[in-house]
Amino acid sequence: MTTQDRTQEPILEELPAAVVRPPRRFGLVWLIPLLAALIGLWLAIKAIHDAGPTVTITFESAEGLEAGKTRIKYKDVVVGKVESIRLSDDLSQVTVTADLQKEMEDYLTETTRFWVVRARVAAGEVSGLSTLFSGAYIGFEPGTNGAPAETFVGLEKPPSVTIDTPGSQYNLRAQRLGSLDIGSPVYYRQIKVGQVVGYAMTADGSAVDIQIFVQAPHNEQVRRNTRFWETSGLNVTLDTSGVRIDTESVMSLLIGGISFEIPANQPSEEAATEGDVFTLYESRDQVEAPVYAQRNYMLAYFNESVRGLNKGAPVEFSGIKVGEVVDVRLEFDEKKLAFRIPVLMAIEPERIAVKGDLKINRAELVSKLVAKGLRAQLRTGVLLTGQLYVNLSMFPDLPPQQVAHTGSYPVIPTVPGAAEEITAGIAAFVGRLEKLPVEEIGSELSASLRQIRQLIGSEDTVAAIAALRQSLAELQRFTATLNDTSVPQMNAALTQLRQVLARTESAVASADGLMSGNTALTYDLQQMMQELAKAGRAISVLADYLQRHPESLVFGKEEPKP
Amino acid sequence: MGTAEPPKVNAAGGPGPATAARLGLIACHDCGLLSRFQAGGRLYCPRCGGVLHARKPNSEGRSWALVLAAILFYIPANVLPVTHTTYLGSTQSDTILSGVYYFMASGSWHIALIIFVASIVVPALKILILAFLLVSVRRRSDWRPEERTRLYHITELIGRWSMVDVYVVTVMVALLKLGALANVDAGVGIVFFGAVVVITMFAANSFDPRLIWDAMEKRS
Structure with a gap:
């Protein structure tokens, strides 16, 4: 690219020279690696960040x-x-x-x-x-x-409650775990509101602590007096009130669960705080049974069979439960060589509303009541199952009795139960039947028969029969004469009577025609009757209207509304 | 490289073979007119006004810049996932290399080989070759110019084949849309990978192989 080269080539001299313009600025191409570097740097920073x-x-x-x-x-x-x-x-x-x-x-x-x-x-x-x-x-x-x-x-099982679920955790103390497990549902009014989140044996091994979690806002329903009970599976109860089947839901039927409620007879107290400990009852009945602090015990000795009387059977007074049977056992008296069945009853006096203030003490009250006729009686609750209950009742007709005491328990005298009464009645009837002098009656009867036979066979009877025959023959004769003389006269009298009757008939017929025909009289009569009937109806309508609108007497009849 | 090679006329005064540069001539890319070289700023064709340059303008610099950019992009292209494959609810992100590994592990070693060669070896090779050529040109090396020129041709030729990977991903993303059953989404990596391929192609294009021979002429 030197000038010498050009001069040496004459052909090239003829070629035109390139046009020269000032150079341009620095190449934009370097923006590309710059951009790449920036992107790379950004990626790197982002990755680190x-x-x-x-x-x-x-x-x-x-x-x-x-x-x-x-x-x-x-x-x-x-x-x-x-x-x-x-x-x-x-x-x-x-x-x-x-x-x-x-x-x-x-x-x-x-x-x-x-x-x-x-x-x-x-x-x-x-x-x-x-x-x-x-x-x-x-x-x-x-x-x-x-x-x-x-x-x-890492946990082996997903935690059932995550920390962001609003709600509260409570502890339940139970005698046994039952069919509960982590994740078992907790119901309130049969709606699932929480679940079991854990359980552990208490330190001394005497009970099980079950942690439950109740979601918000249902945790507000957990009050200090809330009762929890287990709804594990199916609860079938057979008692004097019949068969009861309790279950919370099909789900809890299969896997168990916990329900809670405030007892119906208690006002709800303030909300429980997280971590409060409650008792887990075994069934709803235990929860619903009102807790009566006061319990008075009484004994009753029954001589009849107590088959069907269980512990917990109700003690009723006129059909209202006042307590329950606490214990039933058999006692043997060595001296008398006799068995008797003491039934220990717990009476909850709080169940009985007392009119006025009770001033006399309990023992005195019981002895007074017994003196007035208070007796215990076994009765059949459910005939089919033979469940028994103890009925306390007043029998004023019975002779007054004194209250005995066995230990510290007052003993209520008993009267036979309904079943026993029937049995006793039948027995008495049979006893009386047995006392009848059947043989005596039989011998007397045969003597009478013998006398009758003698009477028939005697001469008097034969004579009487002959006389009878004679009388009959005479009667026959008398009838014959009657036929011959009296009958024709009677015939004539009858003919006359028939004529009179015929005449009477025609008179009645003419009267009939007068009444029923189209005569003016009958027509008028009919009209009059119809008018009377109409008038009667009008009066009844008016009376009806007046009854509904008595004010119309004063204000007149209301215009009918369109 | 669509530029016309200067005719190999025997230059009278020069020791080596005649080139347009040696004769002080410059050819117009647009109309083919030969014009004399003029010193000074930018040269323009006296006939058609097209830009004249004896060598690709700023070839070395441009190539360097693009190679550098390609190197920078090559890293995220291989580190970042190129596909997000959702199969029956589980999403899996794959980089190019993990894809190769996946195919190899599942027995399709030939597919693994194709992907490995087209997506990893070729771009890397292109970058390396271009860098080597640029370094050699800078050092005015006279080492095997013919082989180096051939290397350059190969680089230019194979460059576009690296786009196979981009196409595969594009087609897969478009075709596999089966909702939760199977789904393929393109990852960011494929963008960088595409950038690497395109930038290396531009880099190859902006490199002027005549620079290899210029060094020979200076020596001779």
Whole structure:
């Protein structure tokens, strides 16, 4: 590109020279790597900035987990991913390393929980079915308090209540767990409002503590006097009031559950605070049975069979329950060589409304009542099952009796029960029947018969029969004469009578024609009757109207509304 | 490289083969007119007014810039996922390399090979070759110019084939839309990958192979 080159080539001299213009500025091409660098830098910064915490979770098994694939989800939003799965050093567990999003950093505390969500078909719940297709994922529940942590122990079962569910937790103390399990429903008025979240034996092993969680706003229904009872399965009760079948729902029939309510006879107290301890009753009956603090015990000795009288059978007074049978046993009196059945009854005096103030003491009251005729009686509650109950009743006709005492218990005298009365009546009847002098009656009867036979066979009888025959012959003769003389006269009299009757008939016929024919008289009569009937109807309408609108007497008849 | 090679006329005064540059001539890309080289600023064709340049303007610089950009984009292209595959509810993100691994693991090693070669080896090779050519040109190396020119041709030729991956992803995304059953979404990585392919093609295009031979002429 030197000038010498050009001069040496004459052909080239003829070629036109290129046009020269001032050079342009720096190439825009460098913007591309600059842009690339900027994007790369931005990506790098973003990657560093977004890099969330790495956590280590230990599980019993890595079933369904896959490194690089399994997600960590919170409320079904992906918040992290499993990076690696290793066995722990002693091969007893699986250590899962997972990267979480940066936003989760603040929620990784001691209370943070991780669990594997797999398809679970357990009693009362079917969950995680979506994982059948998508594979398991790790559920995550953010922790809100406690020290920050990086290592966690994964739960084997999903927690039934997540921390963000509003509600309260309560403790129930029960004698046994029954068919309850974690996740068993808690019902209030048969609506599921919570569930069992845990249970543990008390430290001394004497009872079971069951933790339940009641969701808001139903937790407000848990008051300090709320009663909880177990609705496990089916509760069939057979007592004097018949057969009762209690169940809360089909679900609880299968898996059990807990119900709660404020007893109907109590006002609701202030709301319970979280963590309060309640007693878990075994059945609704136990809850609903009002608790009477005062119990007076009485004894009654029955001589009849008490088959069908159970512990807890009601003691009624005129059909109203006043207490229950506490104990039934058999006693043997060695001296008298006799058996008797003392029935211990608990009377709850609070069940009885007392008019005025009760001034006399209990023992005195009982003896006074017994003196007035208070007796105990066994009665059949349900005829079919033969359940018995104790009936207290006043029998003023019975001779007054004194109250005996066995130990500290007053003894109420007894009267035979209804069944016993019937039996006794039949027995008395049979006894009387037995006393009848059957043989005597028989011998007298045969003597009478013999006398009759003698009478028939005697001469007097024969003579009487001959006389009778004679009298009959005479009667025959008398009838014959009567035929010959009296009958023709009677015939004539009858003919005359017939003529009179015929005449009477024609007179009646003419009277009939007068009444029924189309004569003016009958027509007038009919008309008059019809008019009278109309008048009667009008009067009745008027009376009716007046009854409904008595004011029309003063204000006149109301104009009919269109 | 659509530029016309200068006719190999034997230059009278020059020691080497005659080139347009040596003769002080410049050809117009638009109308083919030869004109004499003039010193100074930018040259224009006296006949049609087209821009004249003896070598591709700023070839080295442009190529360097584009190669650099390609290198920068090559990293996210391989690190970021190119596809998000949802199959029966579970979503899986794949980078190019994990896709290759997946195909290899599932037994389709030939598909794995195609993807590996087309999507990983070729772009990397292109970048390396271009970088090597640029370095050699900068150092005015006279080492095997013919082979280097052939390398350049290969680079230019195979460049477009890397787009296979982009097409595959595009077609898959368009075809596999079965809702929750199966679904494929394009990842960000494929954008960077496409950028790498396109930028390397531009880089190859902006490189002037005559620069390889210019060094030879200077030596001789």
